[in-house]
Amino acid sequence: MAYVGEFTLATDIPWYYRDAPDAKDEIRSVIMFRLKPVGTTAKLGENLTFTPRKDDVVEDVEIEKHQTERMLVNSKGEAREAERREAPLVGAYCDYLVERGHTVTRKKIVPAGEVRALYTDLFDTTDQVLIEAKGSVSREAVRMAIGQLYDYRRYIKPTPSLAVLLPSRPRQDLIDLCNVSGATAIWRDGTAFRAE
Numbered sequence: 001m002a003y004v005g006e007f008t009l010a011t012d013i014p015w016y017y018r019d020a021p022d023a024k025d026e027i028r029s030v031i032m033f034r035l036k037p038v039g040t041t042a043k044l045g046e047n048l049t050f051t052p053r054k055d056d057v058v059e060d061v062e063i064e065k066h067q068t069e070r071m072l073v074n075s076k077g078e079a080r081e082a083e084r085r086e087a088p089l090v091g092a093y094c095d096y097l098v099e100r101g102h103t104v105t106r107k108k109i110v111p112a113g114e115v116r117a118l119y120t121d122l123f124d125t126t127d128q129v130l131i132e133a134k135g136s137v138s139r140e141a142v143r144m145a146i147g148q149l150y151d152y153r154r155y156i157k158p159t160p161s162l163a164v165l166l167p168s169r170p171r172q173d174l175i176d177l178c179n180v181s182g183a184t185a186i187w188r189d190g191t192a193f194r195a196e
Contacts, residue, residue: 009033089165092188094122097124106123146162146177150162
């Protein structure tokens with residue numbers, strides 16, 4: 001820790017909510033206070049006075065390119081290796097769509113009052129389909145994908161169709177769950193993809 005100078009609470013937007021992990025790695029809502037420097041402060045190499053957006057911002061960005069299927073994560077102060085199971089699936093489906101003449105991107109969404117962006121996995125601009133990928137066909141993964149899709153969709157105009165991208169065919173019950181929620185289930189079938 002280093003002393004960098006005196007700060008005061010910002011007067012325009014003094015605080016905002018943000019999701020953050022607690023000591024058990026469970027996500028909870030926390031209050032972040034915005035501080036502004038008083039006088040001269042030492043430089044820390046980052047912007048100390050970021051401001052939440054006043055309006056929603058939605059823009060197309062390039063699809064995330066992962067060069068590795070494994071990554072190091074730091075949880076509770078311990079480094080461990082984790083597998084990126086979604087990245088190869090997203091890349092393969094993106095290539096599959098592009099080969100069929102589709103334009104594919106992803107959306108960057110910064111909701112009003114937030115400072116951190118949300119990123120979708122894929123957005124098929126040709127068919128106006130918002131796609132969330134999961135590396136597992138478990139109930140938890142499918143339910144999480146549906147929740148993420150509904151969160152993202154409310155910021156995108158016109159309202160897109162929804163799809164959950166999975167590595168293999170899920171149980172019929174989970175396909176039905178996707179369908180009743182208004183989403184199509186898409187899964188890898190060899191070098192092709194199937195949808196229901």
